[in-house]
Amino acid sequence: MSEASGHSSGSEHVVPVSTYVGVFLALIGLTALTTGVAYIDLGRWNTVAALAIAVIKMLLVVLFFMHVKYSTGLTRIAILAGFFWLLIMITLTLSDELTRGWEIVSHGWSVMIPVVLRLL
Amino acid sequence: MSELAAHSAHPPGFAHQFETVAQQREAGKLGMWVFLVTEILFFGGMFTAYTVYRSLHLQAFITGSHLLEVKFGATNTAVLIVSSLTMAMAIRSAQTGKRKGQTIWWLILTMLLGATFLFLKFRFEWYHDYVDGIVPGVSWSYHGPYAPGAELFMCFYFFMTGLHALHMIVGIGILTVLTVMTARNKFSPQYYAPLEISGLYWHFVDIVWIFLFPLLYLIGGRYPGS
Numbered sequence: 009m010s011e012a013s014g015h016s017s018g019s020e021h022v023v024p025v026s027t028y029v030g031v032f033l034a035l036i037g038l039t040a041l042t043t044g045v046a047y048i049d050l051g052r053w054n055t056v057a058a059l060a061i062a063v064i065k066m067l068l069v070v071l072f073f074m075h076v077k078y079s080t081g082l083t084r085i086a087i088l089a090g091f092f093w094l095l096i097m098i099t100l101t102l103s104d105e106l107t108r109g110w111e112i113v114s115h116g117w118s119v120m121i122p123v124v125l126r127l128l
Numbered sequence: 129m130s131e132l133a134a135h136s137a138h139p140p141g142f143a144h145q146f147e148t149v150a151q152q153r154e155a156g157k158l159g160m161w162v163f164l165v166t167e168i169l170f171f172g173g174m175f176t177a178y179t180v181y182r183s184l185h186l187q188a189f190i191t192g193s194h195l196l197e198v199k200f201g202a203t204n205t206a207v208l209i210v211s212s213l214t215m216a217m218a219i220r221s222a223q224t225g226k227r228k229g230q231t232i233w234w235l236i237l238t239m240l241l242g243a244t245f246l247f248l249k250f251r252f253e254w255y256h257d258y259v260d261g262i263v264p265g266v267s268w269s270y271h272g273p274y275a276p277g278a279e280l281f282m283c284f285y286f287f288m289t290g291l292h293a294l295h296m297i298v299g300i301g302i303l304t305v306l307t308v309m310t311a312r313n314k315f316s317p318q319y320y321a322p323l324e325i326s327g328l329y330w331h332f333v334d335i336v337w338i339f340l341f342p343l344l345y346l347i348g349g350r351y352p353g354s
Contacts, residue, residue: 020153022224023216032213036206039341043202046346054349058342065338073216073331075324083158090165094172098179105180 021078031072038065141319153321160325164332171336174291178284178343188277190348195262195270195278196285200253201345204245205337211241212334218306219327222320228310231323235307238330242300249293257282285344292340295333302326 042061050057071077076084139149146152182189218234254263261269263286264279272278306326309315315323348354 020223023220025217025220028213028216028220032209035209035212039202039205039209042342042346043198046198046342046350049349049351049354054354055347058347062339062342066335069212069331069335069338073212073334074328079157080154082154083161086158086161086165090161090168093165094168097169097172098176101176101180102183106183 021075023072023075023078027072031068034068035065038068139318140316141314141321149318153324156321156325157328160328164328167332171288171291174284174288175339175343178288181280181284185274185277185280186348188274189281190354191272191274192278192281192285193345193348194350194354195257195260195282196345197253198345198350200248201341204248205341207241207245207248208334208337211238211245212331214238214241215327215330219320219323222310222315222323223317225317228313228315231310231315232307235303235310239300239303239307242296242303246293246296246300249289253289254286288340288344292333292336295336299326299330299333302329 038061042058045057045061046054048054070087076087142149143152146155214234214237218231218238221231221234257263258267261267262282264283268279270278303326306323309322
């Protein structure tokens with residue numbers, strides 16, 4: 009790495025003010041949207057819409073305000089690992105919780121053995 | 129030779145163990161993100177518990193949600209979004225070498241918005257919850273349908289917003305330190321890492337609220353008959 013890029017070069021990517029203001033307006037718009045949608049009867053889709061809008065807002069903040077769009081792969085993989093572990097926590101917890109009412113199959117997992125063997 | 133030259137021309141804030149300023153910057157940001165990952169899982173535990181109990185007591189959670197006022201949640205969401213913008217602007221002004229007064233102005237504005245959030249939360253929400261009798265264990269007078277489950281919902285509400293508010297208070301403390309550091313000319317376009325990583329924290333706290341707002345105030349719907 010040359011001296012110039014290593015020590016004396018200025019800062020990282022400077023995000024234009026227009027980008028920040030654009031992201032800000034999008035976030036305010038999405039807040040108004042998610043609030044408005046809650047007053048319309050969409051059944052189950054109310055929950056889906058609220059969460060989808062929240063995820064979009066999060067992505068806007070993470071990519072632009074938190075500069076992840078301009079970050080290195082190392083930072084990105086650390087962030088993705090965090091969300092992946094969150095997903096594991098939620099998925100495994102719910103796979104227990106939501107299946108507690110299920111009937112227990114008398115043969116248990118042994119019924120899977122011939123199925124697996126047929127694949128070999 | 130170049131290494132010797134590099135050490136003699138020591139950029140401000142540059143630590144010896146790093147090869148380059150860029151490497152130092154990257155290490156700092158990665159470290160902060162690793163901390164934020166632990167925070168994702170910290171809040172994630174609460175979000176998971178919330179999801180489980182919501183699935184068990186869906187109607188009660190919707191009843192509980194209707195005890196909250198959307199206007200305060202929505203206003204506070206907007207306040208935090210503006211504060212994220214001012215935080216980003218504070219970092220940008222240090223990054224582009226603007227006068228330190230400008231950076232300080234953005235930082236103070238961010239702190240004021242954070243304080244506004246807390247004021248609305250405590251004075252107009254929690255205090256009224258207390259007066260209205262929807263604070264579990266302290267002041268509870270709601271005996272309508274699904275009262276026990278609604279009380280459980282309110283427990284989640286106070287723990288989740290309480291932990292979030294605690295993070296806001298810590299954030300305002302961090303911003304105070306940054307303001308002093310800026311005033312003492314600690315930052316330059318070559319070195320503003322404390323601003324950058326504190327910004328990550330502030331935006332993270334904003335993201336937690338971005339999820340708390342729909343989960344506590346909106347989902348389940350606010351339309352008549354919901």
